[in-house]
Amino acid sequence: MTTIRLVRGDITRESVDAIVNAANSSLLGGGGVDGAIHRRGGPAILDECRKLRASRYGKGLSTGQAVATTAGELDARWVIHTVGPVYQVSGSDPSLLASCYRESLRVADELGARTVAFPAISTGVYRWPMDDAARIAVETVRSTPTAVEEVRFVLFDDRAYEAFDRQLH
Numbered sequence: 001m002t003t004i005r006l007v008r009g010d011i012t013r014e015s016v017d018a019i020v021n022a023a024n025s026s027l028l029g030g031g032g033v034d035g036a037i038h039r040r041g042g043p044a045i046l047d048e049c050r051k052l053r054a055s056r057y058g059k060g061l062s063t064g065q066a067v068a069t070t071a072g073e074l075d076a077r078w079v080i081h082t083v084g085p086v087y088q089v090s091g092s093d094p095s096l097l098a099s100c101y102r103e104s105l106r107v108a109d110e111l112g113a114r115t116v117a118f119p120a121i122s123t124g125v126y127r128w129p130m131d132d133a134a135r136i137a138v139e140t141v142r143s144t145p146t147a148v149e150e151v152r153f154v155l156f157d158d159r160a161y162e163a164f165d166r167q168l169h
């Protein structure tokens, strides 16, 4: 059984085996949680992302996929980068957002990570409505077979924390 915990705060302060990054397909950094992870983790993360672009992901990482790098100076062993879908009012595919959580857990299992911290993927710049994103995140983690013992959702503000809390209780 995987324990789900909620934490309010900055994911770059967490001490876990793996921290998940809400990246973009370029893998070369951005704003939001991505910017914070690269800032606090230092240049080793970007170096490895650049190498991944040059080797396996010439066209970028697809939406819903995940890949790991070093965590640099973060208090973690790995950063798992995943690309959330951009929300579109005209129709967005929830399975792509679910895939981010499932693929990140698959990569975590490959690495042997036992504790994994997730941000609320796609709920910032990518505009996915918070309640729906929280439902997809919690349902997907609950229904994905994994050896990860603890999933920690690290929510940046009260609105995100409360949305995830409603899904858990």
Ligand code: AR6
Binding pocket: 009, 010, 011, 012, 022, 023, 024, 029, 030, 031, 032, 033, 034, 035, 036, 084, 119, 120, 121, 122, 123, 124, 125, 126, 127, 128, 154, 155, 156, 157, 160
């Ligand atoms: N710790 C935890 N959560 C955070 C932090 C933090 N330090 N900073 C922001 N959040 P976003 P997305 C929350 O925009 O929507 C980037 O530029 C934030 O409040 O970081 O998946 C990438 O490069 C929100 O709830 O990611 C992509 O281009 C959540 O993290 C694009 O943004 C996600 O917000 C990805 O957009």
